[in-house]
Amino acid sequence: xxxxxxxxxxxxxxxxxxxxxxxxxxxLCLDPGVIALxxxxxxxxxxxxxxxxxxxxxxAGTVRVAxxxxxxxxxxxxxxxxxxxxxxxxxxxxxxxxxxxxAYLCWMRGEDRASxxxxxxxxxxxxxxxxxxxxxxxxxSGGMVRRVWLAQALAADAEVLLLDEPSTGLDPRQRETMVRxxxxxxxxxxxxxxxxxxxxxxxxxRIVVLDQGKIVFDGALSSSMNAEWFMQLTxxxxx
Amino acid sequence: xPLMIWWRxxxxxxxxxxxxxxxxMRNVQPVEGINPGWSVNWGWMLGVWNGGTLLLSPxxxxxxxxxxxxxxxxxxxxxxAVLPRGRSSSRHIFAVLYLQGLAAMLTAIGVAxxxxxxxxxPIESATxxxxxxxxxxxxxxxxxxxxxxxxxxxxxxxxxxLGFGVFLAHQLFFWSGFPELFTTEIPxxxxxxxxxxxxxxxxxxALNLVVGTGLWIFLNWLxxxxxxxxxxxxxxxxxxxxxxxxxxxxxxxxxxxxxxxRIG
Numbered sequence: 001x002x003x004x005x006x007x008x009x010x011x012x013x014x015x016x017x018x019x020x021x022x023x024x025x026x027x028l029c030l031d032p033g034v035i036a037l038x039x040x041x042x043x044x045x046x047x048x049x050x051x052x053x054x055x056x057x058x059x060a061g062t063v064r065v066a067x068x069x070x071x072x073x074x075x076x077x078x079x080x081x082x083x084x085x086x087x088x089x090x091x092x093x094x095x096x097x098x099x100x101x102x103a104y105l106c107w108m109r110g111e112d113r114a115s116x117x118x119x120x121x122x123x124x125x126x127x128x129x130x131x132x133x134x135x136x137x138x139x140x141s142g143g144m145v146r147r148v149w150l151a152q153a154l155a156a157d158a159e160v161l162l163l164d165e166p167s168t169g170l171d172p173r174q175r176e177t178m179v180r181x182x183x184x185x186x187x188x189x190x191x192x193x194x195x196x197x198x199x200x201x202x203x204x205x206r207i208v209v210l211d212q213g214k215i216v217f218d219g220a221l222s223s224s225m226n227a228e229w230f231m232q233l234t235x236x237x238x239x
Numbered sequence: 240x241p242l243m244i245w246w247r248x249x250x251x252x253x254x255x256x257x258x259x260x261x262x263x264m265r266n267v268q269p270v271e272g273i274n275p276g277w278s279v280n281w282g283w284m285l286g287v288w289n290g291g292t293l294l295l296s297p298x299x300x301x302x303x304x305x306x307x308x309x310x311x312x313x314x315x316x317x318x319x320a321v322l323p324r325g326r327s328s329s330r331h332i333f334a335v336l337y338l339q340g341l342a343a344m345l346t347a348i349g350v351a352x353x354x355x356x357x358x359x360x361p362i363e364s365a366t367x368x369x370x371x372x373x374x375x376x377x378x379x380x381x382x383x384x385x386x387x388x389x390x391x392x393x394x395x396x397x398x399x400x401l402g403f404g405v406f407l408a409h410q411l412f413f414w415s416g417f418p419e420l421f422t423t424e425i426p427x428x429x430x431x432x433x434x435x436x437x438x439x440x441x442x443x444x445a446l447n448l449v450v451g452t453g454l455w456i457f458l459n460w461l462x463x464x465x466x467x468x469x470x471x472x473x474x475x476x477x478x479x480x481x482x483x484x485x486x487x488x489x490x491x492x493x494x495x496x497x498x499x500x501r502i503g
Contacts, residue, residue, distance in 0.1 A: 050317075053321055054321040055317050055318075055320065055321050055464055056464070056465075056466070057464070057465075057466040057467055077323060080321055080322075080323075081323070083321075085318065085321070087314070087317075087318055089314065090314045090315055090317075090318055091312035091313065091314035091315055092312070092315065093248075093309075093310045093311055093312065093315065094309075094310075095248055095309075095310060096244070096248065096310070100244045100247075103240065104240070104241060104244055104328075105318075105319065105322065107240060107241060107324065108319055108322040108323065108324040108325050108327070108328070109322050109323060109324070110323050110324065113240040116240065117240070
């Protein structure tokens with residue numbers, strides 16, 4: 001058996017916004033499986049997610065996805081073709097139908113019209129929105145909107161799935177549904193961010209803890225990890 | 240599919256634009272006691288058709304800004320900018336808006352042409368083909384302006400401000416006799432033995448095309464991800480706006496306010 005290939009390789013990554021250091025020399029390798037990215041609010045989780053998704057050019061360092069440089073001129077398209085991203089907060093075109101948005105995003109990924117529509121239907125069905133295909137996004141509940149975002153990420157059928165706080169703003173029941181959906185539908189390499197340990201406990205095999213832009217822990221998730229452990233690690237509280 | 244998605248969201252534009260065109264045509268002043276006054280002369284009639292942009296362009300610019308702010312929000316744009324065909328949404332929105340505005344203009348000119356042909360109106364009063372291009376060129380500039388402004392500012396207040404601003408811009412250009420930007424001329428009096436000057440119409444078309452192109456390039460720059468926006472696009476935008484100034488300045492320097500020439 002050969003050496004396993006890291007699907008995502010992040011080397012010496014830094015992100016600076018004006019004078020604020022959001023990510024500080026982050027190095028990380030992601031292999032297939034569900035990896036939890038945990039950190040308090042403002043720790044840099046969303047910045048790391050956006051950078052991995054190709055939406056935020058690093059101030060320093062490199063991001064390689066499937067061996068391709070995500071910010072290199074010639075390799076960017078190949079790298080991003082293997083990544084799907086569910087953003088934490090994304091405004092929605094409220095007057096657009098759920099099926100239209102997901103199919104449109106599929107088409108933008110390079111699918112032809114017919115297969116984009118089929119994929120959109122399949123992924124909306126997978127997240128339990130069969131009855132809401134033609135519903136306008138403005139009429140859906142917060143939980144359903146998060147599911148539409150999950151559906152568009154799943155529709156990409158990508159090797160790497162970036163889920164940025166998928167349970168943000170959801171009530172306990174909706175949160176439970178979201179955890180179930182992620183467990184049932186996601187495959188390949190999944191990076192799942194949250195500020196709640198409880199959200200990821202059932203899903204992840206590995207945990208990466210981010211604090212003030214730095215990785216302070218990277219290892220297997222165990223039952224001994226709890227809010228107290230997290231607080232000791234970061235000086236903050238989770239879950 | 241992409242065009243259909245945007246058409247479904249903006250289908251009301253065409254009937255609204257058509258109503259605007261007919262509103263303008265209905266309200267032109269009577270000529271020599273004949274009301275409506277636009278049914279007797281090709282040059283006059285084409286002027287009225289182009290002059291519909293006086294209301295249509297501000298309306299379309301405001302609608303374009305509204306679509307960019309309300310229907311294609313900023314947060315979503317980052318999400319799509321990483322996709323291979325992500326930036327094509329600007330082209331889809333532009334196409335759907337512009338084509339609906341153009342369709343309304345073509346319907347209006349169709350009515351105008353039928354009436355002129357029916358009345359046997361004199362064709363020598365028309366300055367062809369340039370009179371046919373000024374309206375569509377102004378519409379192009381107005382929609383590009385609306386999309387760029389809507390992308391740059393996320394606040395809904397810019398929608399009425401933009402509409403009002405484009406409407407007022409007419410005063411600057413038309414009443415000064417300069418090549419017109421965003422809105423083109425509507426004749427307010429009937430010149431039986433005169434027609435619009437070719438050079439003035441050509442300059443108007445060119446002015447709108449270079450400004451529209453400059454705004455479109457700026458929009459393209461805006462829709463790219465921060466830190467990945469090519470400076471070359473800004474150079475292209477600046478070149479287009481410089482070209483607009485180069486077209487505009489000779490009229491300012493010459494102080495030539497006469498936009499009509501005698502026939503023959």
